[in-house]
Amino acid sequence: MKELKTSNKASSKVETLKKQESLFARRLIEASLDPLVTISPKGKITDMNLATVNITGLDREKLTGTNFFDYFTEPQKAKEVYQEVFANGSVTNSPLTLRHIDGKLTDVLFNGSVYKDDSGKVLGVVIVARDVTAEKRIATELTEAKIFAELATELAIEAKAKAESATRLAKDAVKAKQQFLSNMSHEIRSPMNAIIGFTKVLLKTDLTAKQKEYLTAIKLSGDALIVLINDILDLAKVDAGKLVFEKIPFRLSMSIDAMLHLFQPKIQEKNLILVKEFDKNIPKILLGDPVRLHQILLNLLSNAVKFTTKGKISVFVRMLHEDPEKVTLEFAVSDTGIGIQKENITKIFENFQQASSNTSRLYGGTGLGLAIVKQLVENQQGEVNVKSNPGEGSTFSFVLDFLKTSEEPEEDPENLDFDKTINSVKVLVAEDIPLNQLLMKTLLDDYGFESEIVGNGKIAVGKLTNNTYDIILMDLQMPELNGFEATEFIRTNLKLNIPIIAITADVTTADLAKCKAVGMNDYISKPIDERLLYTKIIGILKKNKHKGLAKPVAKAKEEVLPAKFINLDYLKKRTKSKPDLMMQMISLYLSQTPPLVKTMKESLSKKDWDALYAAVHKLIPSFMIMGIGTDYENMAKEVQEYARTKKMTIKIKPLVNQIENVLKQSCKELEIELNTLKHNQT
Amino acid sequence: MKQKQPVKIFLVDDDTVFLKLLEIEFLENGEFDIETYETGEQCIEMLENKPDIIILDYLLDGVNKDAMNGLATLDKIKEFDPEIPVIILSAQDKIEVAVDCMHHKATDYVVKSETSFLRLKKIISKELKYNKMEKQLKWYMDRM
Numbered sequence: 001m002k003e004l005k006t007s008n009k010a011s012s013k014v015e016t017l018k019k020q021e022s023l024f025a026r027r028l029i030e031a032s033l034d035p036l037v038t039i040s041p042k043g044k045i046t047d048m049n050l051a052t053v054n055i056t057g058l059d060r061e062k063l064t065g066t067n068f069f070d071y072f073t074e075p076q077k078a079k080e081v082y083q084e085v086f087a088n089g090s091v092t093n094s095p096l097t098l099r100h101i102d103g104k105l106t107d108v109l110f111n112g113s114v115y116k117d118d119s120g121k122v123l124g125v126v127i128v129a130r131d132v133t134a135e136k137r138i139a140t141e142l143t144e145a146k147i148f149a150e151l152a153t154e155l156a157i158e159a160k161a162k163a164e165s166a167t168r169l170a171k172d173a174v175k176a177k178q179q180f181l182s183n184m185s186h187e188i189r190s191p192m193n194a195i196i197g198f199t200k201v202l203l204k205t206d207l208t209a210k211q212k213e214y215l216t217a218i219k220l221s222g223d224a225l226i227v228l229i230n231d232i233l234d235l236a237k238v239d240a241g242k243l244v245f246e247k248i249p250f251r252l253s254m255s256i257d258a259m260l261h262l263f264q265p266k267i268q269e270k271n272l273i274l275v276k277e278f279d280k281n282i283p284k285i286l287l288g289d290p291v292r293l294h295q296i297l298l299n300l301l302s303n304a305v306k307f308t309t310k311g312k313i314s315v316f317v318r319m320l321h322e323d324p325e326k327v328t329l330e331f332a333v334s335d336t337g338i339g340i341q342k343e344n345i346t347k348i349f350e351n352f353q354q355a356s357s358n359t360s361r362l363y364g365g366t367g368l369g370l371a372i373v374k375q376l377v378e379n380q381q382g383e384v385n386v387k388s389n390p391g392e393g394s395t396f397s398f399v400l401d402f403l404k405t406s407e408e409p410e411e412d413p414e415n416l417d418f419d420k421t422i423n424s425v426k427v428l429v430a431e432d433i434p435l436n437q438l439l440m441k442t443l444l445d446d447y448g449f450e451s452e453i454v455g456n457g458k459i460a461v462g463k464l465t466n467n468t469y470d471i472i473l474m475d476l477q478m479p480e481l482n483g484f485e486a487t488e489f490i491r492t493n494l495k496l497n498i499p500i501i502a503i504t505a506d507v508t509t510a511d512l513a514k515c516k517a518v519g520m521n522d523y524i525s526k527p528i529d530e531r532l533l534y535t536k537i538i539g540i541l542k543k544n545k546h547k548g549l550a551k552p553v554a555k556a557k558e559e560v561l562p563a564k565f566i567n568l569d570y571l572k573k574r575t576k577s578k579p580d581l582m583m584q585m586i587s588l589y590l591s592q593t594p595p596l597v598k599t600m601k602e603s604l605s606k607k608d609w610d611a612l613y614a615a616v617h618k619l620i621p622s623f624m625i626m627g628i629g630t631d632y633e634n635m636a637k638e639v640q641e642y643a644r645t646k647k648m649t650i651k652i653k654p655l656v657n658q659i660e661n662v663l664k665q666s667c668k669e670l671e672i673e674l675n676t677l678k679h680n681q682t
Numbered sequence: 683m684k685q686k687q688p689v690k691i692f693l694v695d696d697d698t699v700f701l702k703l704l705e706i707e708f709l710e711n712g713e714f715d716i717e718t719y720e721t722g723e724q725c726i727e728m729l730e731n732k733p734d735i736i737i738l739d740y741l742l743d744g745v746n747k748d749a750m751n752g753l754a755t756l757d758k759i760k761e762f763d764p765e766i767p768v769i770i771l772s773a774q775d776k777i778e779v780a781v782d783c784m785h786h787k788a789t790d791y792v793v794k795s796e797t798s799f800l801r802l803k804k805i806i807s808k809e810l811k812y813n814k815m816e817k818q819l820k821w822y823m824d825r826m
Contacts, residue, residue: 570796574707581706589699599745614744620773621700621794 035098035108035129038115039068039082046124055131057101068127073097073105085112085125098129107132185229189505190433192229193526196222197439200530226527231368234295235375245380249407250290252329253278256317258650259297266305273312279319283327287403289380296376297331299369300396304335311336311393326404332397339390349374349384373398425449425541428469430460430486431503432478436526440473443530449537455479457486464494471537472500474520476511484518491519499540503528565666567627568673579677586674589622590667597663600639604656613643619663626670632662688713689810690732694725694755695739695771696746700794704737707799721746722755729762735806738788740772740779756786767809769802 029036035052037045045068053059056071069078078096085091090113098106108129114122199219207215260276267274297315304313314334321328340348349370377384377398388394427449429440437453444451452469454460458480460472472490476483483502490496502515502523515523522536568582575581596615603611616639623633635655642652691714695701701718708714717733719725722742736759740752750758756768767789772779780791790805792798 571703574703574710574799576710578710581710585699585702585706588702592698596745610747611745614741617741617744617773618697621697624794624796625699625703 032128034131035127037068037127037129039125039127041086041122041124043067043069043079043082051131052129055098055100055106055129057104071098073099078110081110082112082125082127085114085127086122089114093130095132096129107136181233185233185505187505188225188229189526190436192222192226193505193528194433194435194439196226196527197436197443197530201439201442222527228368231372234372235368245292246289247287247403248290249285249287249405249409251284251409252282252286252290252317252402253284254650255290255294256297256315259294259301260315261647261649262298263301263305264647267313270305270309272305272308272310275312275314277314277316277318279317279329281322282317282319282329283404285405285407285409286327287405287407288400292376292380293400296373296398297333299373300333303369303396304333304337304394306337308335308337308393316397320399324404326401328399328401330397330399332395334393334395336393339392339394340386340388341390345386345388348386425471425537426469427451427471427473427537428460428463428467429453429473430455430457430478430483431473431475432456433475436475439528443528443533446530447534447537457481457483457489460486461489461494464490464496464498469498470541472498474500474502476502476504476515483520484514487515487518487520499544501536501540564669565628565632565662566669566673567629570627571625579681583674583677583681585625586670586677589626590670590674593619593622593663593667597660600656601660604653609643609646613640616640616643616659619659626666628662628666632659635659688715689734689806690715690717691806692725692728692731692733692736692738693718694720694722694736694742696720696742696744696749697739704799704802711799711803722750722752722758725755726750726758726762729759729766733766735809736766736768737771737802738768740770740774740783753782753786756783756788760787767813769805769809771798771802 029049032049033051035055036049037052038047040046044065045063046065048060048063052063056063067075068082069075072078074096081091081094081096090111092111094110096108096110098108100106109132110127110129112125112127114125116122196219199215199222203212203215203219256276256278260274263274301313301315312335314332316330316332316334318330318332319327320330373396374384377400380400382398382400384396384398386394386396425447427444429437429444429451431437431440431453432455437455441451441453452463452467454463456478457474460474461481463469464472474483474487478486481489483504487500487502490498490500499521500519502520503526504511504515504523505526512523521540524533524536571582571585575585596619599611599615600619603609603615616636620633620636620640622628623630623636636659639652639655639659642649691708693701693704693708693716695704695718698720701720705716705718708716717728717731719728722738725736725738738752738755738759742755743749743751752770752772756770759766759768764787768787769790769792770780770783770788771792771794772783773794775793783791789809792801792805
């Protein structure tokens, strides 16, 4: 009993265990997301899990006993597959598609195997249809992604090629622009040279007031056009990165004064007040690019004057920082003009932009000035600032560093005006355009120089083998042998170091470098500024002469042939060469002149314009009496005029110095004359 | 009315060199009685010497600021005797200056140059001729 009981108990325990196991297995089956189905050998569904219900959309009752293959898109194929299971015992990963009652399809991989009873009789098939929708989707996505990636790569390559060709195009365009500008500037400058040059020549002739007015208008327009061309060229140079800043010693305050002087007439004309504030602590001589600084200030000042109708224009130069090597200076130009609207402040620095389209209509201008200012300042590591209130005025300021230096600046070539020690200059001009030939001849005649004009470099070279000249003016673009070739030939083959000044309508920096490379001494650009040409010629000749003077041989020669400042022909004529009268005259001159020269010097340093005027005024008639050249007399008259108008200019000091020298020299010569006269009498 | 006596000329100029030159030229080129003065003040003091003609520099107060200038001297001369012809001599060729001088009753205006002596001489002889004619006319008018 006990055994039975135990057996019974055991059997019931086994029963319970089995039941639990079966329930567990069922749970697992139901939990699977893949459809699980059992099919009878006849193909009818005998059991299924929840996933099957979900994927077909039919409940268990409806499914049980139906044909399993009916739920596939390809029933025939499904039938074959499960028949294969019966035949072979199993099948793996056979792809089929299940259909939901609502039409939704699910891709599955069909796996099945037969199950048998203990005797080995086949009872049915267990099928697992693995849902591969997600896998398939991912696979599709992956393929798509791959295709996209390939496409993208292609696009990228294409874009890169496009970018490269665009860069090339842009570079070509910049080059073409540079070339175009260079060509245009040449093509415009050549005729402008003739227009402005002959206008200047005409202006020197006898004209009626009307004619003079019209000619002046032509000249002003021509000058304006040249300024525009220069502006455009400058911007092009900046764009092309070709702008080079010099580092030469210069006097800052003098530079500023000279420029303010330029604006004096305009400022007076408009009845404006000019205020200058210059920090006295700034070192007198600085290292930098005075030409570019001049250009920056010129643009700012001309704007200030242009846009101001009443009030004042102030120019400030302040030292912000100083260390042993350099100084940091702030320059500011302030006006009480129309001002700039806030929204326009950034616009004004763009090329060809003015604050508003009205501006150009009312005030004219190209809108290039500030663009140039910005470029010039920023290319020197500076910064431009604007403060403006519409209707109240604007302040433009910029900060630049300058190195300190102990070098002395080179003498201003302007000071070499009418140097008497340079005379009988023989000039060879090589220039192919007949109009410019004529203009050149007119100018050189005006200076009192002897000139010979040839049409190309070849003839010029030929001339040099037989004749001697003091200086050559060489146009760069000529037929047969151009200026570069001719210069090279002169330097290397003829081995002449005669000064050569290039005349060019083309002022791109590349050309200038070429000029220097072939051995030219200097260049001047068309349209030719007659004053500049004169000072350049004289400057070069004087430099050469100084070099010569440094040699003792030349010095000795100088002593043999002392240049005489005085010429007593006039006095002899007037006094009928009576020695006593001549002696009286000379003694009087010798007693009167030195004090006057002293007064002249002192009054200049004291800026006593009236005294300067009086002293020079009194000196003037004696130039004629003692036969001291009219050139010097004209210098004195120039000083007299500056003194009369009370205009301070950098020119006045060198003029006064030169007059002083000439008169001191003259006095020495006269003392010798006086002694000779006395000696002859006794 | 015969003029046996040499013409008496006052030369006034603070530029002693030019003054001397003029003096020499006058003395070398004809019968003149020349008196030279370096300032306007001296000239006026000596007006009692009765010059026939005065040649006066325009800018007498240039270097010496306290000196009487040319125009003031001219006015004083005219005050003393409006009949004395005064020729203004100047280094400047400014029209305004010339016109100003004429308004102050100067007889003529000459710019200092190489030819100023010749021009002065011409003006003087013309002026003296004119003066003579005027005097003769006056003489005849008085008789009538």
